[in-house]
Amino acid sequence: MIAFENVSKSWGSNHVLKSLNFDVQPGEKVSIIGPSGSGKTTILRILMTLESPSEGLVSVDGDVLWKVAAGEKPKETRQLRQTRRKIGMVFQQFNLFPHMTALENVVEAPIHVLGMDKGEARERAVDLLNLVGLSKHMNHTPPQLSGGQQQRVAIARALAMRPKVMLFDEPTSALDPELIGEVLNVIRNLAQSTDMTMLMVTHEMRFAEEISDRVVMFDHGRAVESGPPEQIFKNPLEERTKTFLRAVLQH
Numbered sequence: 001m002i003a004f005e006n007v008s009k010s011w012g013s014n015h016v017l018k019s020l021n022f023d024v025q026p027g028e029k030v031s032i033i034g035p036s037g038s039g040k041t042t043i044l045r046i047l048m049t050l051e052s053p054s055e056g057l058v059s060v061d062g063d064v065l066w067k068v069a070a071g072e073k074p075k076e077t078r079q080l081r082q083t084r085r086k087i088g089m090v091f092q093q094f095n096l097f098p099h100m101t102a103l104e105n106v107v108e109a110p111i112h113v114l115g116m117d118k119g120e121a122r123e124r125a126v127d128l129l130n131l132v133g134l135s136k137h138m139n140h141t142p143p144q145l146s147g148g149q150q151q152r153v154a155i156a157r158a159l160a161m162r163p164k165v166m167l168f169d170e171p172t173s174a175l176d177p178e179l180i181g182e183v184l185n186v187i188r189n190l191a192q193s194t195d196m197t198m199l200m201v202t203h204e205m206r207f208a209e210e211i212s213d214r215v216v217m218f219d220h221g222r223a224v225e226s227g228p229p230e231q232i233f234k235n236p237l238e239e240r241t242k243t244f245l246r247a248v249l250q251h
């Protein structure tokens with residue numbers, strides 16, 4: 001469903017991704033772990049077309065999103081916009097429209113981007129806000145909601161576009177500790193009850209262990225180890241994975 005083939009990304013002399021080969025199968029739930037600055041967020045931003053690779057090929061659902069030869073300037077592929085719509089993303093910061101209610105935030109894109117009928121979009125938004133446990137808060141604006149509630153609106157908003165792929169970029173890192181569980185519960189339910197492909201960058205190791213089909217350990221722009229959670233968390237093969245997990249699991 002997602003494929004990175006020999007993808008590199010540099011900012012000046014900072015080589016953030018180095019000939020990365022990485023893929024995610026349809027329906028697979030994959031978590032990316034690794035130290036700060038290892039390139040995890042950059043992968044998601046390239047998939048969202050918020051960044052372009054310096055070199056390499058990126059495809060989603062069989063469509064080429066980026067194809068950049070060495071030394072060439074990245075340019076948008078013909079199907080980029082179409083393909084981009086297959087992907088939903090949940091950011092660290094919730095990025096909601098502050099003056100709109102939860103319901104308006106969720107119906108906005110389906111109506112204006114997909115051209116969905118207003119009644120249908122509204123019905124679907126109500127269902128999604130119920131799904132994320134916000135039936136009582138549909139008419140509240142973001143300032144009237146807690147961080148956990150805002151992030152759940154952001155998840156409903158991404159789902160409203162009927163994506164085939166959901167990307168999560170450290171979705172709980174901006175939340176107070178007591179609000180993390182409610183957001184993880186929503187993501188856990190999605191992982192267990194849908195066949196959507198899910199790719200998540202997370203610092204929540206226990207959560208990654210629980211919901212992922214596969215965990216990928218990143219370091220210095222490379223996938224150093226990839227395997228089922230039992231392998232990565234209980235019996236890692238690579239020294240780098242062992243030292244990383246020892247450091248983060250101590251806290």
Ligand SMILES: Nc1ncnc2c1ncn2[C@@H]1O[C@H](COP(=O)(O)OP(=O)(O)OP(=O)(O)O)[C@@H](O)[C@H]1O
Nearest residue numbers: 011014016034035036037038039040041042043201
């Ligand atoms: N727009 C940009 N311009 C210049 N450098 C950037 C830009 N975006 C990211 N970087 C650099 O790329 C490197 C990797 O960043 P990235 O956010 O992908 O790491 P990460 O693994 O997600 O880290 P974290 O866990 O801290 O979020 C960092 O050195 C960062 O400073």
